Amino acid sequence: MTERELLPALRETSDGAVVLTLRVQPGAKCDGLSGLYGERSLKVAVSAPPVDGKANAALRRLLARWLGVPQAQIELKNGLSGRDKQFVVSGVSRTETARKLAEISK
Numbered sequence: 001m002t003e004r005e006l007l008p009a010l011r012e013t014s015d016g017a018v019v020l021t022l023r024v025q026p027g028a029k030c031d032g033l034s035g036l037y038g039e040r041s042l043k044v045a046v047s048a049p050p051v052d053g054k055a056n057a058a059l060r061r062l063l064a065r066w067l068g069v070p071q072a073q074i075e076l077k078n079g080l081s082g083r084d085k086q087f088v089v090s091g092v093s094r095t096e097t098a099r100k101l102a103e104i105s106k
Helices: 003-009 054-067 094-104
Strands: 010-012 018-026 032-037 041-046 074-078 084-089
Touching: 003 010, 003 018, 003 032, 003 041, 003 094, 010 094, 018 054, 018 094, 032 094, 041 054, 054 074, 054 084, 054 094
Parallel strands: 018 041
Antiparallel strands: 010 018, 018 084, 032 041, 074 084
């Protein structure tokens, strides 16, 4: 995936944070960025089960590693118990986030 393809799934807030819109597949064989889900969501697979917040915690760690930021800069905004989620990432720009995610998807 290219940076340009990823940009619709990333929104920048007025305070400079980036909102990632995700469609999550918990309990997958391995963690990974699978591509786009529709036009405005990224499809992410996470191996942790969807039990007791384990998948959300694993997803937060995964995003932190991919984006090179501390987990404290990543907050789950929407989607605590569903597959559709929004995470807010502070300290990175929209274009920088798209670049890093494009590298992961290669």
